[in-house]
Amino acid sequence: MLRLVKLELQKLWLNKTSRVLIIISFILPFTVIILSSIKIPFFGLFTLELGELGIFNFPIIWHITTFFASYFKFFFAIVVVSMIGNEYSNKTLKQNLIDGLSKKEFILSKFYTIVFFSLSATILIGIASFFIGLIYSSYTEASIIFREVEFLLAYFVKLLGFFSLCLFFGMLLKRSAFALGFLVMTWFVEGIIYLVMETQIGGDLPDKIFNFFPIQSMYKLIDQPIQRIAMTKFPEKTNMAYDYAVHWYEIAIVLGWSALFIFLSYRLLKKRDL
Amino acid sequence: MEPILTINNLTKKFGYLTAVKDLSFTINKGNVYGILGPNGSGKSTTLGIVLNVVNKTNGNFHWFDGNTTTHDALKQVGAIIERPNFYPYMTAEQNLKLVCRIKGVDHSKIAEKLEVVGLLDRKDHKFKTYSLGMKQRLAIASALLNDPEILILDEPTNGLDPQGIHQIRQIIKDIAADGTTILLASHLLDEVEKVCSHVVVLRKGEKLYSGRVDEMISSHGFFELKAEKHDQLIQLLEAHSNFGKLKIEDDLITAFLNEPMSASDFNKLMFDKGILLSHLVKRKESLEEQFLQLTDNLETNQKTA
Numbered sequence: 001m002l003r004l005v006k007l008e009l010q011k012l013w014l015n016k017t018s019r020v021l022i023i024i025s026f027i028l029p030f031t032v033i034i035l036s037s038i039k040i041p042f043f044g045l046f047t048l049e050l051g052e053l054g055i056f057n058f059p060i061i062w063h064i065t066t067f068f069a070s071y072f073k074f075f076f077a078i079v080v081v082s083m084i085g086n087e088y089s090n091k092t093l094k095q096n097l098i099d100g101l102s103k104k105e106f107i108l109s110k111f112y113t114i115v116f117f118s119l120s121a122t123i124l125i126g127i128a129s130f131f132i133g134l135i136y137s138s139y140t141e142a143s144i145i146f147r148e149v150e151f152l153l154a155y156f157v158k159l160l161g162f163f164s165l166c167l168f169f170g171m172l173l174k175r176s177a178f179a180l181g182f183l184v185m186t187w188f189v190e191g192i193i194y195l196v197m198e199t200q201i202g203g204d205l206p207d208k209i210f211n212f213f214p215i216q217s218m219y220k221l222i223d224q225p226i227q228r229i230a231m232t233k234f235p236e237k238t239n240m241a242y243d244y245a246v247h248w249y250e251i252a253i254v255l256g257w258s259a260l261f262i263f264l265s266y267r268l269l270k271k272r273d274l
Numbered sequence: 275m276e277p278i279l280t281i282n283n284l285t286k287k288f289g290y291l292t293a294v295k296d297l298s299f300t301i302n303k304g305n306v307y308g309i310l311g312p313n314g315s316g317k318s319t320t321l322g323i324v325l326n327v328v329n330k331t332n333g334n335f336h337w338f339d340g341n342t343t344t345h346d347a348l349k350q351v352g353a354i355i356e357r358p359n360f361y362p363y364m365t366a367e368q369n370l371k372l373v374c375r376i377k378g379v380d381h382s383k384i385a386e387k388l389e390v391v392g393l394l395d396r397k398d399h400k401f402k403t404y405s406l407g408m409k410q411r412l413a414i415a416s417a418l419l420n421d422p423e424i425l426i427l428d429e430p431t432n433g434l435d436p437q438g439i440h441q442i443r444q445i446i447k448d449i450a451a452d453g454t455t456i457l458l459a460s461h462l463l464d465e466v467e468k469v470c471s472h473v474v475v476l477r478k479g480e481k482l483y484s485g486r487v488d489e490m491i492s493s494h495g496f497f498e499l500k501a502e503k504h505d506q507l508i509q510l511l512e513a514h515s516n517f518g519k520l521k522i523e524d525d526l527i528t529a530f531l532n533e534p535m536s537a538s539d540f541n542k543l544m545f546d547k548g549i550l551l552s553h554l555v556k557r558k559e560s561l562e563e564q565f566l567q568l569t570d571n572l573e574t575n576q577k578t579a
Contacts, residue, residue: 007375014364086361095359098325099376099416100349273288274327 004109005116007101011083012113018079025075026121030128033065037132055229056136059148063225063244065129066155069121070222073159076117077166081179083110084170094274107266110167118159126152154221154246161218161254168261171268187215217253221246275302277338278424278455279324284333286319286479293319295479296333301424301457306450308470308487309459310565316479317459318356321428325353338423349377352417353426358409362402366393366412369401370419377420387415391445407438414445424455431465443469463565475568482568490564494531497540500553507549526553 012018037056055064087093096106126149134140165186169179190213197206211220223244231241279301286294294316301307309317322328324335326344337347360369370384388394391411396404404412410430417425427446431439446469450456460466466473466487473490475483483490501507504525511517511529521528537556544551559567 003375003378007372010368010372010375011361014361014368016363090361091357091359092361094327094355096376097327098348098353098355099373100345100351100378101376102326102345271329273322273329 001108001112004105005112008083008109008113009116012079015086018082021075021079022117025072025079026124028075029069029072029121029125032068033128033132037136054138054232056132058133058137058139058145060225060228060232061129061133061137062148062151063222063228065125065132066151067222067225069125070155070158073121073162076121076159077162077183078176078180080110080114080163080166081170081183082176083113084167085174085176085179088174097274103269104266107171107262107269110265111164111262114160114163114167118156118163121159122152122156125155150246151222154251157251157254157258158218158221161214161258164258164261165214165218168265168268171265190215211250212253214257217250217257221250221254275304277301278303279335279337279457280340281320281324281335282333284320284323284335285331286316286323286328287331293479294323297476297479297481298333299474299481299484301455303423303455304453305472306456306470307458308466308473309457309476310461310463310466310473311476312461314478315461315476317461317476318428319479320476321353321355321426321457321459325351325355325426327355349420350423351426352420352422352424353428354410354413354417354430355426355428356432358413360401360409360412360416363400365398365400366404366415367397369412370416373416373419379420383419383421387418390418390448391415392441407434407441410434410438410442411445414442418449422454424457425449426457426459428459429461430458431460431462475565488558490568494534495556495558496528496530497537498553498555498557499527499529499551500525501544501549501551503549507544510544510547510549 012022055061087096093106097103101109130145133145137145139145166179166183169182170176173179173182190210193213194206194210194216197209210216223242225244227242228244277300281300282298284294284297285292297316297320309320311317319328323330324337324344326348337344337351361372364372366388367384370388371381373379374381374384385394385397388397391414393408393411393415396408401409401412414427414430417427430446431442434442443465446456446458450469456469458466458469470487472485473483473487474481475490499507504527507527508520508522511520511527516531516533516535517529518532519530521530537554540556541551541554
């Protein structure tokens with residue numbers, strides 16, 4: 001397993017574009033989180049300090065950092081898609097197989113790299129949130145700090161699912177640009193189907209079905225925290241309450257999709273003549 | 275003899291097109307094999323199947339004694355298919371390190387193999403800056419990294435300039451001299467003739483011949499003759515049972531042998547008959563002539579059938 005990860009990391013790290021994108025996808029969420037946690041004076045008129053809003057309080061900080069950090073996954077998505085596209089365009093996939101890598105090992109080396117990356121990103125966000133929380137949070141009892149750390153698990157699964165989808169599209173279409181286009185298209189198609197269902201059927205059912213769709217199920221893992229922040233400001237407005245928790249079945253759906261995408265990628269490669 | 279690769283009744287269909295049809299042959303250790311055939315005769319497809327990149331439709335093949343999986347066997351095989359495929363943004367050395375990782379070979383081999391193909395001084399240059407000849411040599415170095423039991427080369431000199439072709443052939447000969455089994459696919463007859471001891475001839479996915487290059491056609495060769503007594507010589511040759519067809523171009527006579535006969539025996543016979551030869555050469559048909567004869571025969575057979 002280590003051999004396969006090393007193999008893929010060498011391919012990625014020596015490629016300038018991938019290297020830059022990887023660095024960006026790690027550094028950018030950090031800088032945004034750190035910048036938002038310092039005091040920003042606005043020309044002496046007022047001082048913007050997000051920390052004072054209570055968003056860096058435990059346990060809500062887990063929810064907020066993972067939600068916003070997950071937007072930066074698109075940078076690594078480009079890396080995932082191009083790591084398949086390049087293998088096809090350079091014909092190195094064929095050469096790798098001839099050199100003695102099995103088709104299974106090839107897919108596994110990509111998958112392990114995705115796991116490795118998702119795990120690193122999760123750990124880094126976890127550490128950053130923990131320390132920012134320690135600085136700004138009004139509550140620092142262990143029981144409160146570690147409440148809702150399941151958002152980190154959700155973040156990991158979300159990345160894993162999304163990158164698996166990218167891997168599958170990359171394998172399916174062989175070209176990075178097409179795969180990225182397809183990704184955006186899938187997102188639109190899901191939205192359109194939802195709108196059609198809602199106008200035609202109505203009620204609760206469209207929402208329930210929508211939550212099973214690949215991209216929506218990944219989004220649904222970490223619900224938007226804005227409403228929750230508002231709730232903490234106006235606790236008397238009970239009609240704003242919503243279910244923002246991470247549920248086991250949400251994680252199960254995304255893990256199911258990930259397994260399917262990886263399996264399909266393998267099947268595709270196995271059937272294909274190179 | 276120790277078999278390296280055994281192919282039994284292999285068939286590959288791409289939709290309606292049958293690229294390889296019921297092909298069987300065996301590669302034994304220590305020989306230099308050629309797969310010869312015009313473009314589109316199924317050479318690369320056959321190699322693709324045994325190298326695990328093309329899925330077979332029917333039949334089977336196994337490496338070595340048949341007890342190793344194809345995946346493990348490929349670690350003992352070195353192969354280059356069509357074009358040299360490497361990561362353009364990596365240097366030669368980095369590319370070879372990657373191959374070492376795949377094959378599970380120690381990095382120490384890299385310098386040694388780069389030396390063999392004469393690229394050691396360019397090892398830190400990126401692959402994309404290489405000329406085609408250098409790329410092809412790097413591919414050979416890469417295929418040699420694991421000291422393979424067999425080296426498979428598909429059109430290794432395609433697209434190279436004469437100097438590049440010469441370099442590649444010299445490298446192949448050196449490798450063959452070390453006792454490595456070589457399987458060379460090519461549409462160039464003289465290439466196979468110069469390098470190979472055994473040949474498999476393919477046409478439209480079917481095997482026309484397999485065996486030693488020099489036994490490809492049961493021919494005993496021919497004499498090229500010139501003599502002062504031109505007409506007398508022709509009469510004598512026509513009368514002699516050892517000779518079949520005669521070809522006469524000006525004063526040069528080409529006499530094809532029906533039975534083996536050495537040049538010195540023939541010379542003695544002529545001398546005894548009082549004919550002094552001014553020119554005597556014994557030759558065998560070149561592979562090209564044999565190849566055309568082989569493919570022609572098949573076509574005429576098919577027409578009459």
